[in-house]
Amino acid sequence: MNKIVAMAAKDIHILFRDKLGFFFTIFFPLMMAIFFGAMFAGLSRGPASIPIALVDADRTAGSARFVGRLEAAGGLAIERIPGDQALEQVRRGQTAVLVTLRPGFGAALDNPFVATPEVEMSVDPTQFAAAGMVRGVLLEAAGAELQAFMSDPSRMSVTNEQNRRLIEEFSPPSEARDDLLNVLDQIPRIPVLIDEAGLGSVTTGATGGFGPPLEIEQTQVQAQRRGPTNSYATSFAQAMLWTLIGGSVSFSMSIAIERSRGTLMRLLVAPITARQLLAAKGLACLGATLFTSSALITLGITVFGVTPTSYPLLALALLCGSICFCGIMMVLSVIGRTEQAAAGVGWGIALPFTMLGGGMVPLFLMPEWMQTLGNISPMKWTLIAYEGAIWRGFTLSEMLLPCAVLVAIGVLAFSIGATRLRWDTG
Amino acid sequence: MLVFDHVSKCFGDLRAVDDLSFELEAGEVFGLLGPNGAGKTTAINMAVGLLEPDEGVVRFADEAFDRNPRDAENRRSLGLAPQSIALYEQISGADNLRFFGRLHGLRGSDLEERVAACLDFADLVDVGKKVVSKYSGGMQRRLNLAVAIIHDPELVLLDEPTVGVDPQSRNAIFERVEQLRDEGKQVVYTTHYMEEAQRLCDRVAILDRGRLMALDTVPALITAHGGPGNLVVRTGDGESRHETTDPLGTLAELQARQAVDHFQYLPPDLETVFLNLTGRALRD
Ligand SMILES: Nc1ncnc2c1ncn2[C@@H]1O[C@H](COP(=O)(O)OP(=O)(O)OP(=O)(O)O)[C@@H](O)[C@H]1O
Ligand SMILES: [Mg+2]
Numbered sequence: 001m002n003k004i005v006a007m008a009a010k011d012i013h014i015l016f017r018d019k020l021g022f023f024f025t026i027f028f029p030l031m032m033a034i035f036f037g038a039m040f041a042g043l044s045r046g047p048a049s050i051p052i053a054l055v056d057a058d059r060t061a062g063s064a065r066f067v068g069r070l071e072a073a074g075g076l077a078i079e080r081i082p083g084d085q086a087l088e089q090v091r092r093g094q095t096a097v098l099v100t101l102r103p104g105f106g107a108a109l110d111n112p113f114v115a116t117p118e119v120e121m122s123v124d125p126t127q128f129a130a131a132g133m134v135r136g137v138l139l140e141a142a143g144a145e146l147q148a149f150m151s152d153p154s155r156m157s158v159t160n161e162q163n164r165r166l167i168e169e170f171s172p173p174s175e176a177r178d179d180l181l182n183v184l185d186q187i188p189r190i191p192v193l194i195d196e197a198g199l200g201s202v203t204t205g206a207t208g209g210f211g212p213p214l215e216i217e218q219t220q221v222q223a224q225r226r227g228p229t230n231s232y233a234t235s236f237a238q239a240m241l242w243t244l245i246g247g248s249v250s251f252s253m254s255i256a257i258e259r260s261r262g263t264l265m266r267l268l269v270a271p272i273t274a275r276q277l278l279a280a281k282g283l284a285c286l287g288a289t290l291f292t293s294s295a296l297i298t299l300g301i302t303v304f305g306v307t308p309t310s311y312p313l314l315a316l317a318l319l320c321g322s323i324c325f326c327g328i329m330m331v332l333s334v335i336g337r338t339e340q341a342a343a344g345v346g347w348g349i350a351l352p353f354t355m356l357g358g359g360m361v362p363l364f365l366m367p368e369w370m371q372t373l374g375n376i377s378p379m380k381w382t383l384i385a386y387e388g389a390i391w392r393g394f395t396l397s398e399m400l401l402p403c404a405v406l407v408a409i410g411v412l413a414f415s416i417g418a419t420r421l422r423w424d425t426g
Numbered sequence: 427m428l429v430f431d432h433v434s435k436c437f438g439d440l441r442a443v444d445d446l447s448f449e450l451e452a453g454e455v456f457g458l459l460g461p462n463g464a465g466k467t468t469a470i471n472m473a474v475g476l477l478e479p480d481e482g483v484v485r486f487a488d489e490a491f492d493r494n495p496r497d498a499e500n501r502r503s504l505g506l507a508p509q510s511i512a513l514y515e516q517i518s519g520a521d522n523l524r525f526f527g528r529l530h531g532l533r534g535s536d537l538e539e540r541v542a543a544c545l546d547f548a549d550l551v552d553v554g555k556k557v558v559s560k561y562s563g564g565m566q567r568r569l570n571l572a573v574a575i576i577h578d579p580e581l582v583l584l585d586e587p588t589v590g591v592d593p594q595s596r597n598a599i600f601e602r603v604e605q606l607r608d609e610g611k612q613v614v615y616t617t618h619y620m621e622e623a624q625r626l627c628d629r630v631a632i633l634d635r636g637r638l639m640a641l642d643t644v645p646a647l648i649t650a651h652g653g654p655g656n657l658v659v660r661t662g663d664g665e666s667r668h669e670t671t672d673p674l675g676t677l678a679e680l681q682a683r684q685a686v687d688h689f690q691y692l693p694p695d696l697e698t699v700f701l702n703l704t705g706r707a708l709r710d
Binding site (some may be wrong): 006261 | 504515
């Protein structure tokens with residue numbers, strides 16, 4: 001063990017002595033974090049249509065008609081989801097705004113004289129702009145619904161008959177009751193009267209006197225995020241990924257360098273086993289990448305205001321990310337037998353996978369199909385784990401999937417690399 | 427004790443080492459002398475277990491060498507200074523020594539003692555804390571040698587330890603090798619510099635194209651393979667050179683004919699032996 005630690009310590013010492021290695025493992029990722037963080041901070045995120053999740057808790061013909069109207073209106077990408085999953089989905093950042101049609105919504109639409117349809121909007125504090133637009137679309141649809149009602153005498157008659165029966169049933173005969181029934185009788189005539197008065201083109205006239213066509217209760221959901229509040233939260237997660245990539249490429253080169261500089265020969269002549277050598281390389285890579293990724297996020301937290309949602313999960317994510325990339329390091333060092341080959345192969349493989357995995361364009365800004373394709377990239381799982389702890393607010397069980405994937409990739413790659421690695425000196 | 431018993435090693439069609447046999451004796455410096463590509467490094471690599479012989483056995487302390495799994499005990503008792511400098515350039519000389527010392531199981535004050543002793547051995551005490559990339563070629567060579575002996579091995583294998591160094595460093599290395607011999611270590615020393623072998627080696631094996639051409643002490647090799655020496659004389663007619671095995675007789679003969687102003691006798695040396703045995707054709 002002492003020997004393994006000695007070898008690992010030597011590798012880490014050399015990595016940080018090496019200016020290029022230092023550049024790729026710390027400086028370059030840090031610059032990226034600051035650059036992209038600052039860039040996205042000034043960029044207003046406004047997708048063409050606002051994604052909303054919609055729960056129809058009313059489930060009547062009326063509420064279905066209203067949803068149809070929303071869909072036809074455009075500007076919203078509506079995903080209808082069952083009520084029990086709603087908050088969960090929004091909290092994970094899959095939708096910007098959650099709209100719930102309360103029970104009684106359809107009844108109120110069909111009887112605007114008695115009740116106002118109610119919706120509930122759960123909105124992330126960062127999504128106020130989007131929420132405002134959603135509100136507008138909702139009100140417009142409700143207004144159109146009301147207008148449709150008002151311009152349909154047969155629907156109004158039906159409603160009137162219902163109301164008349166209710167009034168007659170529950171109110172004892174009085175002057176007020178008679179007046180009320182008279183007013184009801186006049187209502188179906190309103191559209192005709194509007195036309196006759198020459199107001200046909202003034203659509204809003206129809207709603208006059210009824211107040212807002214929709215009652216919207218807006219609540220904030222703190223954890224509800226599609227993107228992070230602080231753009232540095234994404235860019236530092238990416239930077240941590242880059243430091244893993246830089247570290248694993250550097251260490252995969254280190255075996256080739258030991259070979260070309262002849263020190264591998266000395267190691268092989270020393271009383272240590274190939275297994276100890278492998279363990280030392282793995283340990284060095286793990287130690288170095290853990291250190292650099294922790295250092296980066298510490299800087300992000302202390303200087304750039306990144307606030308992880310869970311520190312224990314962050315620690316778990318850091319560990320699993322490093323394990324994954326130390327395995328990848330082993331495979332890279334088998335493929336690249338010389339220094340230049342190791343570096344070339346390392347970066348050549350890393351870049352496309354990183355792009356696909358959200359290491360350049362943040363995951364939450366990538367199109368859906370690309371996010372799916374990204375599943376083949378270890379970089380994506382690393383970012384999901386990091387982001388899960390930094391801003392996505394993952395629970396332990398949500399964190400288990402990416403972490404298990406990372407550890408599995410790491411262990412598999414390490415064992416493939418370790419069995420394929422040839423400890424020859426030439 | 428290192429023993430080569432009918433050892434051969436091939437790379438494809440090339441027999442880099444061909445049926446090589448020798449046995450080291452206690453406390454000797456053993457020279458492996460041969461032109462480029464003779465198979466010296468290949469032989470050394472088999473001695474330390476980096477390469478496995480295709481035929482024959484390499485034994486150490488009468489135990490069969492196991493390359494994989496490698497026997498830690500055997501490895502502890504040998505030290506290798508590879509032909510090309512094998513050091514971590516980014517860390518200091520002392521840290522290189524410390525690292526390899528740890529790999530050999532040294533710790534604490536034992537380790538620090540050995541590091542100090544080896545820095546002193548290599549005349550690098552003043553620059554021990556400097557990173558190796560700032561060292562001169564000679565300093566790196568000396569450190570390359572010092573790292574081989576950090577764990578105080580019984581057998582030290584030095585593969586061309588004086589390549590590319592100035593006469594001062596070369597001389598320092600000679601003295602160090604002599605010091606190792608005086609400490610009772612066995613040293614295997616490969617070179618293609620005759621004067622090094624002549625000065626340092628108790629016995630010399632001359633290798634060519636993987637084959638052992640001759641193996642003996644330097645004087646015995648010269649007697650056996652040196653051929654005649656050269657007598658150089660200056661007379662009124664100028665300088666002339668005469669091959670002879672009897673310099674006194676030849677000198678008397680010449681003086682009888684003409685007055686000799688000046689003479690010098692050049693006895694056969696290892697170089698003559700070497701060229702006689704390996705021919706004068708250029709190698710790779
Ligand atoms: N790994 C290898 N693969 C193929 N051929 C090799 C290998 N190692 C050595 N050789 C060949 O074997 C022969 C002996 O090489 P070796 O390095 O042992 O010679 P050497 O005596 O040490 O020469 P030098 O004085 O140049 O160091 C050479 O022709 C060399 O090209
Ligand atoms: Mg050689």
